[in-house]
Amino acid sequence: MRADQQVMNQSPRVRFAPSPTGVLHIGGARTALYNWLLARGSGGTMVLRIEDTDRERSTPENVAQILEALAWLELDWDEGPLSQAERSDRHRARIAELVEAGAAYPDTATSEDVRAFKRAHGNAGYRGEPRPGEGAAIRLRVPNAGETVVDDLIRGPVRFENRLQDDFVIARGDGTPLYNFAVAVDDAEMRISDVIRGDDHLSNTPKQLLVLRALRCEPPRYAHLPLLHGPDGKKLSKRHGAASVQELREAGYLPAAVRNYLALLGWGADDDTTFMPTSELIERFSIERVGRASAVFDERKLRWLNGRFMREMPLDAYVEAAAAQLEREGHPEVPGDRERLRAACAIAQEKAQTLSELWPLVRFLFEPPLEDPKAWSKVMRDGAGPNLEAALEALRTAEPFDSTTLEAELSALVERLGVKARDVYQPLRVAITGTTVSPGIFDSLAALGRQRALERVEAAVERLRDRSDSG
RNA sequence: GGCCCCGUGGUGUACUGGUCCAGCACGCGGCCCUUUCAAGGCCGAAGAGCGGGUUCGAAUCCCGUCGGGGCUACCA
Numbered sequence: 001m002r003a004d005q006q007v008m009n010q011s012p013r014v015r016f017a018p019s020p021t022g023v024l025h026i027g028g029a030r031t032a033l034y035n036w037l038l039a040r041g042s043g044g045t046m047v048l049r050i051e052d053t054d055r056e057r058s059t060p061e062n063v064a065q066i067l068e069a070l071a072w073l074e075l076d077w078d079e080g081p082l083s084q085a086e087r088s089d090r091h092r093a094r095i096a097e098l099v100e101a102g103a104a105y106p107d108t109a110t111s112e113d114v115r116a117f118k119r120a121h122g123n124a125g126y127r128g129e130p131r132p133g134e135g136a137a138i139r140l141r142v143p144n145a146g147e148t149v150v151d152d153l154i155r156g157p158v159r160f161e162n163r164l165q166d167d168f169v170i171a172r173g174d175g176t177p178l179y180n181f182a183v184a185v186d187d188a189e190m191r192i193s194d195v196i197r198g199d200d201h202l203s204n205t206p207k208q209l210l211v212l213r214a215l216r217c218e219p220p221r222y223a224h225l226p227l228l229h230g231p232d233g234k235k236l237s238k239r240h241g242a243a244s245v246q247e248l249r250e251a252g253y254l255p256a257a258v259r260n261y262l263a264l265l266g267w268g269a270d271d272d273t274t275f276m277p278t279s280e281l282i283e284r285f286s287i288e289r290v291g292r293a294s295a296v297f298d299e300r301k302l303r304w305l306n307g308r309f310m311r312e313m314p315l316d317a318y319v320e321a322a323a324a325q326l327e328r329e330g331h332p333e334v335p336g337d338r339e340r341l342r343a344a345c346a347i348a349q350e351k352a353q354t355l356s357e358l359w360p361l362v363r364f365l366f367e368p369p370l371e372d373p374k375a376w377s378k379v380m381r382d383g384a385g386p387n388l389e390a391a392l393e394a395l396r397t398a399e400p401f402d403s404t405t406l407e408a409e410l411s412a413l414v415e416r417l418g419v420k421a422r423d424v425y426q427p428l429r430v431a432i433t434g435t436t437v438s439p440g441i442f443d444s445l446a447a448l449g450r451q452r453a454l455e456r457v458e459a460a461v462e463r464l465r466d467r468s469d470s471g
Numbered sequence: 472g473g474c475c476c477c478g479u480g481g482u483g484u485a486c487u488g489g490u491c492c493a494g495c496a497c498g499c500g501g502c503c504c505u506u507u508c509a510a511g512g513c514c515g516a517a518g519a520g521c522g523g524g525u526u527c528g529a530a531u532c533c534c535g536u537c538g539g540g541g542c543u544a545c546c547a
Contacts, residue, residue, distance in 0.1 A: 019547045054547055111544070123473055137545045155476070164474065172545040179547050203475055203542035226477075226540090233539065261483095264496090268484050272495045291484080294540065298482045301497040311510075351509050361508090379507095410506090425506035437508045 012044035012193045016077070017183070019051040020062035023244045024069035026297055027198060027228040027236055030262040034225060035196050036075045037263065037285040047190055048080035053182055058085070069245035074255050084182055091177035094185050094215060095138055095170060103214040104170060105129065106136035114166065126166040135173035140214060142167050148206040153194075153223035153287050160206040168207055180204055184211035187220055196223045196287065199294070223287050226266055226294040236297055252325055252356030257306040265295045275308050307353035319345050325355035334366055347443040361439055365447055369456060370434030379436060383419060384427040385464040390417060391428055392457055401450040403442040410442070431460035
């Protein structure tokens with residue numbers, strides 16, 4: 001029953017403990033991922049705990065967003081979500097214990113009093129004495145002697161002198177427990193074996209250790225991950241482009257690619273492996289190989305990785321992902337036409353690096369050609385008209401109307417005409433899509449189907465004829 | 472200011488004393504392939520913050536310095 005006995009030599013119990021004061025950030029997502037990888041790779045248990053003791057900033061909407069982001073990332077948990085605020089009774093009970101034992105005391109000192117004390121004592125930690133009173137906060141008694149060392153899994157031992165540590169507040173004047181106390185109690189009572197969290201908590205850890213010691217609880221192991229920075233070297237924030245999981249999703253990234261990329265931010269399997277499916281991540285991940293230096297989130301590499309995942313995905317899964325994306329983007333009618341969507345995916349799969357690049361490539365299959373004056377003026381000139389007319393014949397007679405046959409017919413045509421391939425293919429591309437960029441031209445024609453292809457090319461021929469008549 | 476963490480090319484990283492005049496990947500430049508754009512192939516530019524030590528020998532160990540970051544709340 002004792003917490004320390006449970007912790008030792010068992011499969012790890014980890015927790016992801018976001019505070020719902022905003023959306024789930026990329027840094028938070030990576031923390032969640034590392035916890036999850038450790039749990040899944042070792043038959044351990046993942047606990048999700050919402051640290052909602054900040055009464056002002058925590059909102060149910062933020063909780064919902066975080067849960068949604070985790071769901072999208074396909075990071076699941078075994079216990080929770082638990083609400084830290086709802087465990088307030090436990091925290092209060094523990095505080096009462098400490099006060100009774102004299103390990104904590106009520107104090108009416110204000111923060112100004114504390115500052116004054118520190119000034120007068122050469123920056124030493126604040127030491128008060130029991131001063132019960134209206135609105136007295138509860139402070140933990142911190143020993144003057146010795147040091148508290150955090151034996152970090154990633155950084156090794158980190159030492160903090162106790163004499164510099166304040167008798168810090170563990171409960172507000174109204175009795176509500178504070179973060180550093182609640183966390184320590186929860187980690188102990190939930191029998192967490194490994195606390196994996198951001199580096200920004202390293203300085204908090206001695207406080208939590210002090211709480212645990214006062215409570216006579218065995219502390220968990222700690223691993224503090226280096227923080228993620230933006231391209232400017234500053235702490236990652238909303239100003240740095242797609243900084244939240246939500247934005248990553250909207251930008252058309254695949255969860256598996258995001259997992260792979262995030263795993264690589266601060267951790268590497270070995271010298272030359274970058275592309276790793278999640279199963280491999282789970283198998284190879286280890287806290288010991290996590291680096292100590294902060295990393296910069298670089299969306300360009302994510303894009304590349306995402307492209308690889310997109311290309312190597314089975315078509316069925318690709319179609320599902322595409323359908324979800326197109327629906328999100330406001331083309332709800334497209335996913336309904338599975339047959340055509342599938343054809344579209346088949347020809348665009350190797351072209352798109354993100355799901356959001358899909359629609360521009362395949363919209364010509366679902367809508368009339370785009371009006372792109374630049375494409376026309378660039379491509380539709382000189383021999384474009386005659387070349388298209390000649391191509392019309394090939395389109396009419398190609399049998400079957402598939403990519404292979406079209407390629408054979410059209411390249412034979414190019415040969416006969418004695419022109420450059422692009423002088424036939426680009427006008428065709430503009431005729432059927434309205435733009436100069438599309439999937440392979442033969443694939444595109446075949447996917448469009450003979451009838452619509454003919455209609456579009458005929459219309460383009462007409463248009464070119466009108467133009468030369470009047471000009 | 473105090474305490475703490477970190478420092479290999481633009482970015483992520485490999486290598487913890489010799490096999491490294493530093494490898495891989497993204498990005499960048501060039502070439503090839505080629506029906507556009509991608510993809511793919513080949514080639515290339517680009518790095519150990521700086522200064523001292525220790526050592527026969529340092530990216531790797533020590534010290535200093537500079538730089539970046541975090542914490543420093545009756546926030547989490």
